[in-house]
Amino acid sequence: QVPLVESGGGLVQTGGSLRLSCAASGRTFSTYAMGWFRQAPGKEREFVAAISWGGGASYYAASVKGRCTISRDNALNTVYLQINSLKPEDTAVYFCAAGSPYYTRDYYRENMYDYWGQGTQVTVSS
Numbered sequence: 001q002v003p004l005v006e007s008g009g010g011l012v013q014t015g016g017s018l019r020l021s022c023a024a025s026g027r028t029f030s031t032y033a034m035g036w037f038r039q040a041p042g043k044e045r046e047f048v049a050a051i052s053w054g055g056g057a058s059y060y061a062a063s064v065k066g067r068c069t070i071s072r073d074n075a076l077n078t079v080y081l082q083i084n085s086l087k088p089e090d091t092a093v094y095f096c097a098a099g100s101p102y103y104t105r106d107y108y109r110e111n112m113y114d115y116w117g118q119g120t121q122v123t124v125s126s
Contacts, residue, residue, distance in 0.1 A: 002026055002098045002115040009094060009120030012086055016124070020081040022096030022117055030054075030074040033101050035113055036081045038092035038122075045095070049081060050107040059107045064090075086124045093119040 008020040022034070035050035049070040051058045058070050064083065072079040079096060099113030106112045 002028060002032065004096050004098060004115055004117035006094065006096050006117045006120040009122045011123045011125060014087060014124055014126050016086050017082070017084045018086065018122060020083070020094055020096075020120060020122070022079045022081075024077045024079075024098065026077075029077040029098070031100075032098040032115075033107065034070075034072060034079040035097045035099065035107065036070060036079075036094060037097060037110060038090075038094045039119075040089075040092040043092075045110060047108045047110070048094070050101070051079065052107075059104070061108075083122075086122075088124045088126045091122060091124050093121050095119045 003025040006022045033052050036048040037045050038048050039045040047061050049060045051070045051072050055072050067085045069082040096117045097113035098115040101107045101112040
């Protein structure tokens with residue numbers, strides 16, 4: 001088990017920034033790739049960003065590329081998601097997840113992640 005707890009969500013205005021954090025428990029955090037997904041009201045959960053276990057590779061959804069940076073600190077068992085230039089369409093519950101994707105395409109797939117946090121709400125006002 002890899003308990004995950006997200007934080008950092010909140011209400012921001014269009015154009016603002018947020019840094020989401022996801023803290024993991026246990027000693028195996030550094031062996032997992034980490035992903036961020038989001039789910040807007042009435043919509044399916046979608047991929048946002050992911051980072052390899054060592055931090056050497058990162059992947060982004062087209063909708064956030066250029067506005068978003070995923071990073072991790074394995075010494076602190078924490079993964080971060082910095083989102084800039086926030087838009088109302090970024091409003092969603094953001095989830096972090098831990099898994100073991102192998103191929104590049106796997107990082108984008110929800111079913112490649114085994115452990116999930118409870119989510120943190122991000123609301124962007126227009």
